[in-house]
Amino acid sequence: MLGKGRILALGFQHVLAMYAGAVIVPLLIGGALGFNGEQMTYLVSIDIFMCGIATLLQLTVNRFFGIGLPVVLGCAVQAIAPIILIGQEMGIGAIYGSIIVSGLFVLLIAPFFSRIVRFFPPVVTGSVVTVIGLTLIPVAINNLAGGEGAKDFGSLYNLGLGFGTLLLIICVYRFGKGFSKAIAVLIGLVGGSLVAAVLGHLSLAPVSEADWFHLPTPFYFGAPTFEWSAILTMILISLVSMVESTGVYFALSDIVGKPLDKKDLTRGYRAEGLAIILGGIFNTFPYTGYSQNVGLVQLSGIKTRKVIYTAAGFLLLLGLVPKIGAVATIIPTPVLGGAMVAMFGMVVAQGIKMLGKVDFSSQENLLIIACSVGVGLGVTVVPDLFKELPSFIQLFTSNGIVAGSVMAIALNLLFNMLPGRKKATEQELEIHHAK
Incomplete structure (x- = not known):
């Protein structure tokens, strides 16, 4: 039996492990869309609160929703670029209208998606996750230099502070042990901010001006609007998130020794759909299972949902x-x-790492990876590639994550799911799930 003190500590550890990743999503989106200090404060606060709600939906098992695994939900990183693009092209209302509809879509397809997981073997999921990371690297580098368009972009101060933060994170990973490694990113953020404060480059005005308490406000940024191109984009992002969450579900089921069937997966997808709908109503973002918390479950060896319930409680409070x-x-x-x-x-x-489970003796698999990663990264590096196309089409073609994901799924269907290739694909999936 775990004592209350230990459960609280373990729960807070899960919060610390996912907090930096969770708040970066609203920070990047709000910054790109020009939100003021008050709006940014609301966006971060409601994001953390809704992460708690989304996690509770997955923990609570009933006939309709909840997978019942020790899973923590947070904002989907892959939604950052499409949301920024939709906001810049169509306004804030279109963002939340598309999120609400995509959540409804996830609810409706949950029973069917649980049956088509076989269409997403490691060659697809690994390619998609790789593309997600590669397309976000330029965002990280721009911010490290001071932010795109900043007057002091690339200054020695910005580069020193950015690389100093990265070096601190690396040192924590190298010399830290156990729990400190889990919060290396948070340590880096705190350490870098303290250095900026000492040098007089940190303003505490937003903190002093913020309220001590507030309640979530539906449609804080105004009524949602519904643009079909934005909706289709967000539906695609939700599908990618479902694929990502599927990997988290199977990883946790293996750790806790609970095999998953189609009904379990359906309830898990429905909980995710409900979380996305609530995200749209309260002006946050789509949610997905966080893999960093899976690592904590494995590292600590504590598999009880009580710890995750505690983490969700901390998120609500924060x-x-x-x-x-x-x-x-x-x-x-x-x-x-x-x-x-x-x-x-x-x-x-x-x-x-996920691609390491792929059969590389298959030239078809190599081509799937090559084309999906190539297209995803290429569109990111050369964003004007499709500038002559209509703006609604550019929502799909100018986003590297979406372009790379569509390429991976389409090529897998072409090479691995046609008659004569089905058996090999199913064998690869069985190996993936066994691992």
């Missing part, structure tokens, strides 16, 4: 106190950039 949310908004851009290099680089590494 989200109701805007002053805590405001602290995250004052982190200097170069510090965020340095942390993002490590975080997004780890996404790439995770994708490569």
